[in-house]
Amino acid sequence: xxxxxxxxxxxxxxxxxxxxxxxxxxxxxxxxxxxxxxxxxxxxxxxxxxxxxxxxxxxxxxxxxxxxxxxxxxxxxxxxxxxxxxxxxxxxxxxxxxxxxxxxxxxxxxxxxxxxxxxxxxx
Numbered sequence: 441x442x443x444x445x446x447x448x449x450x451x452x453x454x455x456x457x458x459x460x461x462x463x464x465x466x467x468x469x470x471x472x473x474x475x476x477x478x479x480x481x482x483x484x485x486x487x488x489x490x491x492x493x494x495x496x497x498x499x500x501x502x503x504x505x506x507x508x509x510x511x512x513x514x515x516x517x518x519x520x521x522x523x524x525x526x527x528x529x530x531x532x533x534x535x536x537x538x539x540x541x542x543x544x545x546x547x548x549x550x551x552x553x554x555x556x557x558x559x560x561x562x563x
Contacts, residue, residue, distance in 0.1 A: 460520075462513035473528060474517060476510045483521075484528045486514035 455464035455477065464477045474483040481503065489499050496511045518525045530536055538544055543553045 458517065460513045460517045462507075462510040463517045474521070474525075476506065476514055479506070481506070481514075482528075483514045483517050484525050484532065486511060487518035487525050488529060490515050490518065 453467040453469075455466050457464055458474060462477050463474050463483060465472055465474055469475065470480055470482050475481055476483070476486070486499065489502075496508050496515075499511050500506060500508055531540075534545065538551065541553070543551050545551055
């Protein structure tokens with residue numbers, strides 16, 4: 441059996457550092473959005489917890505593998521790049537994602553796609 445883990449890691453695109461030591465961007469990882477280095481946890485997720493009033497200690501309880509310094513750095517990155525991160529949060533809201541796909545969530549909880557003239561459903 442061949443170990444493909446080493447191949448995957450050596451072929452992976454490099455992390456692009458930011459002005460925040462715990463925050464990186466990587467092409468093809470989390471859509472290239474800023475994330476906590478060594479994880480797939482985007483800054484936008486930490487920002488949402490921060491906006492909801494969750495403490496750093498609460499986030500550490502949810503993600504015990506995270507260093508509190510990385511969480512503080514993610515919050516700092518959010519505060520330094522508020523417009524960018526809030527736009528990302530908005531784009532990832534269910535309503536925005538559905539609208540982008542030409543769909544809507546009905547009152548009955550069913551997602552319906554708008555019919556297209558060329559096909560039964562528009563994906």
